[in-house]
Amino acid sequence: GNSVTQMEGPVTLSEEAFLTINCTYTATGYPSLFWYVQYPGEGLQLLLKATKADDKGSNKGFEATYRKETTSFHLEKGSVQVSDSAVYFCALSGTGGGNKLTFGTGTQLKVEL
Amino acid sequence: NAGVTQTPKFQVLKTGQSMTLQCAQDMNHEYMSWYRQDPGMGLRLIHYSVGAGITDQGEVPNGYNVSRSTTEDFPLRLLSAAPSQTSVYFCASSSQGYSNQPQHFGDGTRLSIL
Numbered sequence: 380g381n382s383v384t385q386m387e388g389p390v391t392l393s394e395e396a397f398l399t400i401n402c403t404y405t406a407t408g409y410p411s412l413f414w415y416v417q418y419p420g421e422g423l424q425l426l427l428k429a430t431k432a433d434d435k436g437s438n439k440g441f442e443a444t445y446r447k448e449t450t451s452f453h454l455e456k457g458s459v460q461v462s463d464s465a466v467y468f469c470a471l472s473g474t475g476g477g478n479k480l481t482f483g484t485g486t487q488l489k490v491e492l
Numbered sequence: 493n494a495g496v497t498q499t500p501k502f503q504v505l506k507t508g509q510s511m512t513l514q515c516a517q518d519m520n521h522e523y524m525s526w527y528r529q530d531p532g533m534g535l536r537l538i539h540y541s542v543g544a545g546i547t548d549q550g551e552v553p554n555g556y557n558v559s560r561s562t563t564e565d566f567p568l569r570l571l572s573a574a575p576s577q578t579s580v581y582f583c584a585s586s587s588q589g590y591s592n593q594p595q596h597f598g599d600g601t602r603l604s605i606l
Contacts, residue, residue, distance in 0.1 A: 383534075411592045422496070422582055422597035423535075430592040468534060478523050478586050478593055479550065482534035 381406045385469045385483035392459055392490050400454040400486045402443075402469035410471040412436075412445050412452040413480070417466045426454075426467070459490045494518045498583050498598035505573045505605050513568040513601050515583030523586045524566040525595070528552065528579040535582065541566055573605045 386401040404410065411430045415423040427436030429445035429452065436443050441456045452469060469483040499514045517524065525540035537550030541560040555577060557569040566585075570577060580602050584595040 413594065415597075420599070422599045423584075424597070425594040428592070428594055472592070478588070478590060478595065479525070479537055479540060480527075480535070480584075480595065482527075482536075484532055484534045 381410065381471055381473075381481040383469050383471055383481055383483040385467075385486055387484070388466075388487040390486060390488050392488070394461055394490055394492055395458045396490075398454070398456040398459045398463075398488070400467055400469075400488070402452045402454065402483060404450050404452065404469075404471050406450075406471055406481075409447075410473065412443070413470045413472065414441070414443055414452070414454050415468045415470060415482075417468065417485070419465075423468060459488070461490045461492060464488055464490045496583055496585055496596050496598035498581075498601050500601060501599065502602050503604070505570075505603065507573060507575060507605060509573050510569070510571050511573065513570075513581055513583075513603070515566045515568065515598060516564050517566075517583075517585040517596070518564065519585065519587070519596065520563060521585035521587050521596070522563070523588060523593070523595075524560065525550070525584050526556070526558065526566070526568045527582045527584065528577075529582060529600070530579050538568065538581075570603075575605045577603065578605045579603060 382405045414426040427438040429436040432447035526538040527535040539558040583598045586593040586595045
């Protein structure tokens with residue numbers, strides 16, 4: 380079946396540091412890949428997505444590239460801010476039809492001044 | 493902009509009690525789903541629906557029932573609550589049941605079973 384593995388947290392960075400959160404997946408066919416972000420006490424919000432190999436999703440300074448050869452979708456940001464503190468989830472969506480999401484376990488990011 | 497609305501936000505139940513978690517969306521989305529979030533496990537799919545009158549099981553359906561009588565509403569029922577169902581529950585919707593469509597999530601219901 381489908382699975383997503385992402386780096387464990389918590390990750391603590393200083394403001395303006397470079398961020399990488401690793402995500403790899405296992406799936407048959409060509410899944411769509413997503414990063415969702417969860418701020419404290421809130422639901423998940425879509426951060427970015429990529430729907431085919433070599434696509435780059437980007438939003439709010441965050442980027443991730445769909446790498447089929449390494450089955451990866453690593454999240455990066457060049458300069459993090461305190462407001463980026465949240466939990467980040469990597470997810471993939473159904474190669475077998477439908478829109479069922481398979482999530483990683485989440486990575487908590489804390490950015491300090 | 494309401495989006496996906498879940499009620500209640502918090503609930504405490506005793507083992508064996510039943511309750512319904514409500515979910516409503518105002519975006520005319522066909523696809524709706526329920527997930528539970530547990531520490532160290534990410535989110536897991538409980539049930540989903542591709543349209544009114546159509547539901548199906550996800551990864552962890554045992555102990556939960558759903559129905560979809562309207563496009564807008566997708567309630568989740570716990571028939572006999574167990575401590576293992578203590579979790580945060582999220583409802584989500586998307587415009588179509590295709591894999592490239594992002595899902596919109598509610599703010600969650602935090603449920604504790606004593």
